[in-house]
Amino acid sequence: MVIMMSDKLNFKRTIITASLIFGMLFGAGNLIFPVHLGQMAGAHWLTASSGFLISGVLIPLMALLAISITRSNGIYDLAKPNGRRYALIFLILIHATLGPLFATPRTATVPYTIGIAPHLSASNNSIGLLIYSAIFFGLTYYFSTRQGRITTLIGKLLNPLFLLLLLSIFLLAFLNPMGTTENTPLTTPYLHAAFSNGFLQGYNTMDGLASLAFGITVITAIKSFGIHKQRTISLATAKSGMIGLAGIGLIYLSLTWLGATSLHHFKLAANGGTTLAQIAHYYMGATGDALLATLATITCMTSAMGLVIAFSQDFHRRFPRISYKAFLRFNCLLSFTIANLGLNQIIAWSTPVLMFLYPLAITLIILGITSPLFHNDPLVYRITTGLTLIPAFFDMLNALPASIHNWAFTQGLLGFAQHYFPFFNNGFGWLSFGIAGMLLGLTCHFFNHQKAVNSSLEKNQ
Incomplete structure (x- = not known):
């Protein structure tokens, strides 16, 4: 099949690319941290959200643009002006953080914590997490070995399903809110520094770092549509990125609001996963529990796929003697091990x-x-x-x-x-x-x- 050359990305392809960006970035932290932010910020949830949106939405968009403008093939190329040694160290640190040390294990522990753990006794949680994470990363590895289908799989199938599930919870919450946010209590750090603390909370999503890793995947997807002019690629990246990240931003605002209103019924929890499970159960009972478990597993698995693929592609590019699949197996296995720390x-x-x-x-x-x-x-x-x-x-x-x-x-x-x-x-x-x-x-x-x-x-x- 011959791909026709084009000087712009049409609407359909823009939406597909935007959906790819959305699916790759929206995962574990994007679900739990805005809810927790809402609980901590209380009445100042909107101010805190403003800071969160800058670090969680604007910076990831800027990261995609930086990859495009500099014509980098990834994190290494972008950091190379600082020297090859620095670029390699920075690449390893970013991918270790996004990969098997933190972000990737979190994609399994979050859906387990909010969807499965509440229904098991404390004594059975360890074995439950072991079984769940083994299945989770087994499926992640299976889908990630089929790189050619990633745009179709993430952009056309899983994202719409996830959005439909999430919308159900939002709709019920907006029609019957748990309370108002005006007089909601807030924690001490958010009394006078809600914006700056919201900004720092946005770090936890890791999307600024993830966009550096995923940038080349997005650029490659745009080029696959027959677009090769640098200016057009940059404009297409900006356009698709704004659409995909605007969707994430709207979800952030909704989740933060949910967290703030939840204080009328629930105490400040240790993490947003616990609160999200309580909210779903409040509105939908056992159905809500099942819905949230499914929702979290779907969105976190799409994120995990993007993370392990980006990790394996970049390291295979730097160390070509080791195969892509070998890096993929290593990442999934180590992520599975660390996920069981909790x-x-x-x-x-x-x-x-x-x-x-x-x-x-x-x-x-x-x-x-x-x-x-x-x-x-x-x-x-x-x-x-x-x-x-x-x-x-x-x-x-x-x-x-x-x-x-x-x-x-x-x-x-x-x-x-x-x-x-x-x-x-x-x-x-x-x-x-x-x-x-x-x-x-x-x-x-x-x-x-x-x-x-x-x-x-x-x-x-």
Whole structure:
């Protein structure tokens, strides 16, 4: 079959690509963290949601654009101006986080926690998780070996089914709300810093990192429609990304609202999965339990497929002697093992890693988008990244579990950062460093460029 060349992505293909983006990004964390945010933010849920939407929707869209604009084949190429060694380390850290260490195991533990665990005794939960996660990752591996069908499988079949199931819960909740949000209680961090805390909660979705990994899959899908002009690919990426991520944003708002209103009937839970299960049971009883278990399994499996495929593709590209399927088996097996540690442990240890990686990812994304302005000069990348690394390390320390966070050595380092780093206490210690690094890098770039121009003029005189 010959694919006709085209200078734009038509409406049908735009929707298919948008659905692909939606299906790859919307998964475990996207279900539980907005609900938990709503419970923590209470009456300030809308302000908190604004911050959450920036880190959970806008930054992933920018990541897709950065991959397209720089014509990168993935995370490694995007980070390569910082040096090959840095690019490889960054690639490994991103994929380890998205892959077998945190995000991929979470895709199994979330649907189990909210759909299966409430119906088992505490003594049977371990064996239940073992069986469920084995089946989950077995199916994930099976579907992921059929790469050619991923667009059809995710974009045309699973997404509409998932949306139909989710809409059922939303419709019942909006017709018969559990209460209003105006006088809903809120936790102390959200009294005066709802926006910034909402922004930081958006890190937990990992979508900013996932978009860097999935970007090449989206670009490849667009190219498969016969589009090869760089400007057209970038425009198609932006258009499809805005549609797909707008859908995710609407779901975020709905889930956050559900979490806030749930406080009229349920106490603040340890995680959003517990609250989501309570909400579904409140509105639909046993039917709601079955609906949520199905919904969570479907959406989390689509996310798991995207994660393991991106992991295997990138590592096979970097280490071609090891087959794609070998990396796929390794990822699924290790993810299965870590999933059996449980959801709370996975969340506790992923947070400090995300506090370290997200500042580096955000600055890299911004540099990628603006790279045409400074001709992708490695000097700008290295100065910006070098300065961002410093506060990112301290942000990681500040988010460590209490058992390490309370060490005297750790507290000493954090005391230094709190005293000298602007906005550190709000989780944004990297912001001033990143801005200063980029301004310094651009100044050096334009100075060197002008110096080269002047030297060239002198030679020609």
